[in-house]
Amino acid sequence: MSEATATSSTRSRRSRAARLPLALRGLMRDLRASDVRALFLALMLAVAATTMIGFFLDRLDRGLTRQAGQLLGGDLVLESSNPLDPRFTQAFEEAGLTMSPQLGIVSMASQGDNFVLSSLKAVSSGYPLMGNVELESDAEPNAGAGQTDAANDEASDARAAIPPPGEAWVVPRLAMALSLELGDTLTVGRKQLTLTGLITREPDQQGGFSEFSPRLMFNMADLDATGLIQPGSRREYRLLAAGDPAQVQQAREAIAPLLASANNAEVRLKDVREDRPRLGRSLERADKYLSLAGLVAVLLAGVAVAMSTRRYVERHLDSAALWRCFGASQRQLSRLFAAQLGWLALLASTAGAVLGLLGQMGLVALLERFLPLELPAPGLLPLALGILTALAVLVGFAGPMLLRLRQVSALKVLRRELAPMPASAWIVVAMASLVFGALMWLYSGDLVLAAGLLVGGIIGLGVLLVVGHLLLALMVRIVARMRGQGGWSRPIRIAGGLLARRRGASLGQLVAFAVTFAAVA
Amino acid sequence: MSHNASINDVPLTSDHASSDTQSGADISAPKAVLEVTGLAQRVASGEGRLTILEQLELCVNAGESVAIIGASGSGKSTLLGLLAGLDSPTEGDIRLFGTSLAGLDEDGRAALRAGQVGFVFQNFQLLPTLTALENVLMPLELAPQGDIEAKARDWLGRVGLAERMDHLPRHLSGGEQQRVAIARAFVAGPGLVFADEPTGNLDTATGDRIADLLFTLNRERGTTLILVTHDLTLARRCDRCLNLEAGKLVEWQDGTSAPAVAPLQGGQDV
Structure with missing residues (x-):
């Protein structure tokens, strides 16, 4: 250039x-x-x-x-042993949540002379709201464990994939117990269903008593035909709902009075934030x-x-x-x-x-x-x-x-x-403590913990200042006694004199180093 | 101005105003850049109040160069600070460019100085982390107009530092640093330049060159110059020379003996 x-x-x-x-x-x-x-x-x-x-x-x-x-099967899940108050559905709709009602019931599934107590789940369109049902027979929605968000999004079509009317999906354990193969028919209540899928993984497994029985999933449209809904039958009505945090919050607030009413005393609300696994x-x-x-x-x-x-x-x-x-x-x-x-x-x-x-x-x-x-x-x-x-x-x-x-x-x-x-120095320490306390609260989300650490830290700082002050005073006395001596004591005397002259700055540096070492330790 | 000097009393009106004032100035009626009336400055001391300046009067016209001399501790720097509006007096008034400083707070006085007042200091006052160019740019950066960098570069060229623009002050000699400071003082085109012992930290030869530069630029630009110095040789180059003694300003005129507080020979500090 x-x-x-x-x-x-x-x-x-x-x-x-x-x-x-x-x-x-x-x-x-x-x-x-x-x-x-x-x-x-x-x-x-x-x-x-x-x-x-x-x-x-x-x-x-x-x-x-x-x-x-x-x-859980959704951000919010309502469970009841009786049909849910339609106002719940209305509140969820108004909040803009997507919903999927389902019914769980423990009953016998049979083929020929074989009977197995099964955990039946009648599902409707929209199910599952989160995750995928994975089937052995159908590799398409079977993205497998460990899928990423993107993979989940791509497989979202599979959420609509529920057993069509007249068909049933079961876990391999039940198929084995009933000696079933794909295409065979099995009986649920009064209804005969064709086995079209073996479930390897499904969302919204609650881990309750009903989960001890093997899963059988069928379409809600077949529920009446099974004749299982009878007085005294053990059943659980569930309404699964999902949406963004603001919608969920709105829905929660809207249903709070409903949940408090005596008519809905047996309705339980499960929240994804509160019902996390151990x-x-x-x-x-x-x-x-x-x-x-x-x-x-x-x-x-x-x-x-x-x-x-x-x-x-x-x-x-x-x-x-x-x-x-x-x-x-x-x-x-x-x-x-x-x-x-x-x-x-x-x-x-x-x-x-x-x-x-x-x-x-x-x-x-x-x-x-x-x-x-x-x-x-x-x-x-x-x-x-x-x-x-x-x-x-x-x-x-x-x-x-x-x-x-x-x-x-x-x-x-x-x-x-x-x-x-x-x-x-007081204003500097107070301001730093205030901001650091606020950051502790922000990051820990625990006001008591943040306040405790802050107060403890300030007390520690105070003790440190007092000890530092006493040590400096002691050093000044020692240095004073060394006066007039030459040799090795000379650099110590000079250094001590410097520290003593700038007592404030010396204490400040002492505190800074002590805080640093304490934090590292 | 001759070496025989005498001390006259105030009032120190500007009869000596040079005729080669700023271009466009009315020569028949020189315009006062600085007017001081009844100025006093007292500070609290251990034994009551100490009077530094007392009943001081002064008028400096546009284009004039005025030297203020005096012994160490006579209050020269205090007076310079007051004249430049860096401090407020205990009594009296100062009118800078026709505006009274009495009614202005520190921000108001700063606003009055902006672009109108330049400074040259004894210790140069260059910022050590800024290059020569960046130091000269400083006064222009508050209210930039046009290509300020070209202007700063041009001024560094005028003071003979075209090749050293990107040097940090620690890489420049004392004389070079003072040249940068002079460029910085003149770059915004001020009407008034205050110089506080501009050659005080320099050897005689370098000091002379710096003085030449300062007076040449002052003459070329038609700037009013107020110079505080111990150096009588430097002071003699000004149109007027005022001695600060016992808190009062007295004029030291051509043909009179040197003031007792000032050096007997030019170039020597008291």
């Missing part, structure tokens, strides 16, 4: 840079300073840690919800634990942000004074530094989110063998939470210190000693 071309290219790059907002230009220039790079790294790592765990837990949560939904509860505990572990990373990042911000502010006191000299108002300065740090948070969040995404992929790959379920693709919520975390850490751990920049007087350009008073 010729010199002229190189110069032109450099100028062109500069012109492009000049078109960027002032705050972003300032940030790019500021990245030459180590404190800004440290701030960037601290925020990026905080976001990476929280998004990695967030993405993983989000996938786990949605996987569990899907699994629970499949086990496995889910174990994973939920792991979820909470991992979230709090992620917060340790946030705490470490917070300490790093606080320390870097202190240096950042000290360094920018001069530039703030110069800006004031050149005519910047306090508001302009506040906006400038806020926007600059906003850009920093955004860029660090983006980089951290990418790292977090890659990290969770690695985490899933590592844990794949141990996970009892297939995880869906990650959602966007953890990303938003990551960015929110970065901003919260910045505001909580750096906010009070940044206010100093706003208070810089233009006169500082002539009198360097005129720096605004540092933010009160």
